[in-house]
Amino acid sequence: MADASYETDALIADDINAYLDQHQNKSLLRFITCGSVDDGKSTLIGRLLYDSKMIFEDQLAALEADSKKVGTQGQDIDFALLVDGLAAEREQGITIDVAYRFFATEKRKFIVADTPGHEQYTRNMVTGASTADCAVILVDARKGMLVQTRRHSYLAHLLGIKHLVLAVNKMDLVDYDQSTFDQIVADYSTFADEIGIETFTAVPISGFKGDNITSSPSANTTWYDGPSLIDHLETIEIANVAAQEKPFRMPVQWVNRPNLDFRGFSGLIGSGTVKRGDAVRIVPSGKTSTIKTIVTYDGELDEAVAGQSVTITLEDEVDCSRGDVIAAADNPPEASDQFEATLVWMDDEALKPGRGYTLKLASQSVTATVQEPKYEINVNNVGGSGEKLATKTLELNSIGVAEIHTDRPITFEAYEDSRALGGFILVDKITNATVGAGMLHFSLRRASNVHWQATTITRDHHADLKNQKPRVLWFTGLSGSGKSTIANAVEQRLNVMNRHTFLLDGDNVRHGLNKDLGFTEADRIENIRRVGEVAKLMTDAGLIVLTAFISPFRAERDLVRAMMEDCEFIEIFVDTPLEVAEQRDVKGLYKKARSGDLKNFTGIDSPYEAPDEPEIRVNTVEMTVEEAADHIISQIMPLK
């Protein structure tokens, strides 16, 4: 066993200060290891920790004991046990999540993302790859390239990892045979060309025996003239350094305002460098100014670079807040509200095209809808025919390309140019789960070319002239609950009060604007989105809009709410129990739904999500139509 090599660096004992000096200025490389279940990933990482003396004696003792108890290597040390963390997975003998490990050599500190190899955990690998500069793809020398090898390489490439290492592992089990290694490298080269991987480095190793891990060539692979795995990892260029060559961008995280005399903008520099006196532009407003100071706790800096967290002050009093990006004045990023992106779906509940999700990109958070995907990527067949699959949605762990629309323009760059301004996450508005991650490709239209027409007569003028505050009274409830009837009564009252109103009714809209839509979940979402847009235009015109739609999904009602100005969206829950609505059955629809003649009917075979906190609730069992209408009027007073 390798116990003999388990010695600490002699310099530590001889001259601790020299050792500390040496280690004070290391660089930092993040990499990810990927392979299928039995490729020996955990063993390799355990070995790296072991060889870089990151295991203490007590851990070693525990490891030896565990190896005998649950190990898979007989009486030998099972390095995998060092890194397989959680109790549940220890029992199953597999890694189920992303784990981060640390080790260091004289030149570098390394952060390793250890991610699982089996199919259903694409999301974990994507997560680990998102912060990695390098990917180590493990292949079992006995098995050669597998479907998983292709998938992992594709994902690493998709996430923009520029440095790929093909680690051909378990060479000890093929008698360190050169031709086996050469064949795997040749196969991989062909595949790499197919999917656009420009370069990779192949190393023959044995994680278990330690060949070519820290030094090369091992006595068993004299035919190999390349670097050891560690030697190679120590020389890879770090993405952070390359980012300094790009134009300056700093997303503003936090406005630092300790007193009236100081106003600083805090953030992590995403790319480029910045100096005192540099001309900058605030995006998306387009305002320009000059860097006054670069403030840190350790004093002011003349210059700061990508990867540093700083606070910047500007010469001019310009509007700038969280979500804005401070950028090089002569080379700012674009802003847009329609994109094409690659999406990785990460939630058990599939993507709902048309639903509003919170999109977070750098420090910007907006509401975004995803259109029906153009196609899904068959990750098991990338580079081959059948790579693109037709789909209407994306399930957990699937990857696809789709259009994304945001409710306001966001500042962005293509992911291949900038991880900081091109990578985003999607968050479900109800569960708050992170449901997807995406990489922006390009804007579908240059939002900068479709400036909002600055009209002289504003929405305020429209509203003033009508002597009212525009609003949307959004009636929601089951079919037959009385939405249209009550909305009609409310509109009559407003009309008597000389107010300008418009009633958008569900059935009527479906005769015209939305006659192309059916009643599937996706169509119902689109129905509501369009009605929301129309209602929004009408509020801009100064009207009080009444809408009567079942609008069964909370997320869609919230989406419409988010479109409107603050306090202009009034959600009115027409609260009628299903039995009562069904009994009324004014249009005979419940009967049809019960008999199966009508599909996707809310309350019967499609859910209704009641509002949690509607602005107004009317109970139609206890109130008459007249009482309900009076109650609503009393709640929305004053009208101006």
Added chain:
Amino acid sequence: MRRLTHLERLEAESIHIMREVAAEAAKPVMLYSVGKDSAVMLHLAKKAFYPSPPPFPLMHVDTTWKFKDMYALREKAAQDAGMELLVWQNPEAKERGINPFDHGALHTDMWKTQGLKQALDHHGFDAAFGGARRDEEKSRAKERIFSFRTANHGWDPKQQRPELWNLYNAKKAKGESIRVFPLSNWTELDIWQYIMAENIEIVPLYFAAPRPTYEYEGGLFMADDIDRLEKVMGHRPEITERSVRFRTLGCSPLTGAVESEASTLADVVQEMLLTTTSERQGRVIDQDEGGAGMEKKKQEGYF
């Protein structure tokens, strides 16, 4: 072109994390244990918001059994940072006189796990910074930087939110909270190197000095308050003066001392690097319930 060192990058990352929390959480708090990791975390908070003071209070979940030196530094550190210091002692544990000698694991559960939950609920904090590092322990290696907790403070390792790039999802429902670990990617050596580079004040107990010690169940401990020890133990422990220091700081009767002559930072780091037992071994907490001790504690709400 400037190549950032690993410490500069770790610092920038931690600062970025803290600013995200300040911008997105309604009522954040920084948990402060007075140990070396807390000292580094507090130092980073000062840097993150300079020239403003950090926009959240410091909170110490106290067991009443910490070392006197820790209490002294606690007050000073908060004052230096211009931050409000909140101290929470579980009133129930206090009333029942829970102590490490008579109550074993219950001591940690009542004072720390339950105490922390009470304190967070009492003040209504929705985000709490903690100084835990992923290299400390196996189950920590898989925890997110933003670790989501249910309204009961439970942690479900299978329901963690994926964390991509440096985008943190801080959204939560009412009553739920987030534990945030800005030092996730630091190792013990990084912490020591940073303390040296930045000249951060830490509790003197980390450095060797002659101290009154006693042996208890095979471990070596420091008699920080001999009268109180006598009262709880039922006898006055036999005291020997030895040159000792501590590799980790917790409750004085639960934190093993190591015999050492390391009296400077460089000495301490040297000793840390040469030593062959890992940091947490001095603490009794991880050895409960086999290797799954910490994972189980976290599911119950321990930090």
